[in-house]
Amino acid sequence: MQRILLFIYQYRAFFTFLFLELISVALYVQNNSYTGARFFNSTNRLAVAINNFTYSIRDYFALRDINRTLAEENRLLREQLQQYRQGLLYARDPVIDSVRIHQYQFTSARVISNSVGRFTNFITIDRGLNDGVEPGMAVISPEGIVGKVKVSGNRFSVVTSLLNVDVMVSARLKRTGHFGTVQWDGVDPDYIPFKYLPRHVQPVVGDSIVTTGYSGIFPEDLMIGTIAEIQLAQGAPFYTIRVKLAQDFRRLSYVQVIRNRLLPEIDSLELRVPDFNQ
């Protein structure tokens, strides 16, 4: 026993090293799971205060851009409102289910911290549990999709950016309706690869890539980007496609968080089919 203690004491530097590294690895691994890490992230009060301050300075200089985006968004919303009114006029459903009309609930949020240069990029926004923002909800901007909420504090949330190699979003070639997956490769924050488009489809440079709505997180037909480059290797089953993102992630300022009110129903239905997710 004494010799063991002596041994540990002799190599105490190494054991301290091992111990601290284990804590670090445990923290990191735990945080990568969906609900992990409540404390050591940027929803922490001090970090929020500092991030808020730096972003309030940046906000001032970005006002002109922000106003332009907001005006554009207003225009888009009015347009859609009109479309829905028209749609309602011609709705032939014998009974109109109001939940279907109000299926998606929007919350507007301001970005207070953002990055684009890392492999795993995150965005901190100024809405949290008190504002009805919960982990798993979709985040979009007027120009395109942005990411999914990862952790929510009472007043702030951390969003996993679309520019994160761990995020996959089901996407569709709008013109033909064929679906695939977008997943970032960590190279260029302006482009994202669109995978698994079968070779019998004929995509064209400039085609729009939109969301499918399959996961129930993002509503259908939200813009992701347009095709910038198409390659088809000899004998490969799928195209290699580079998509130019509609949203420039380097100037993200205001975003919308979306709650799908019907998601619990979709999830519980899919759970009743035993092999659904295989």
Add this chain to the structure above:
Amino acid sequence: MHTAFCFFYVGFFLRMPVDVNPLAGMVAAFLMGLLVDVFYDSPGLHAMASVLFVFLRHYWLRLLTPQGGFDSGARPALTQYGSLWYLLYALPLVFIHHSVLFFTEAGGFQYFWTTAGKVFASMIYTVLVLIVLEIIRPPKRI
């Protein structure tokens, strides 16, 4: 490319006295790493790389001891030991720190060349900034 990062907080570890207790050094590195992690939303990542940094620094300094040894309480400074010595001291440590950081963040080696590019670009950026900081540091009081 948008790939060079400047993690000049490692300069704090490089400037620690040569005879600092390695245990205290590692605990300080751990806390410093966690503080950085708070702002990068990567709890544990910078802490891990920093603890490794200080652990290796302890042995690296033993190999690099100049003739006659260090004075007690001396800090490894560029102005005192020369720029060549400083580069030899700082570069490998920063390289290992950045490699651990970026490869862990990428979740392995599947993006090898992109990650390696990031490691090299960031290493050069960080070391350049560290050298500038070393040079503009006001002369020490006598």
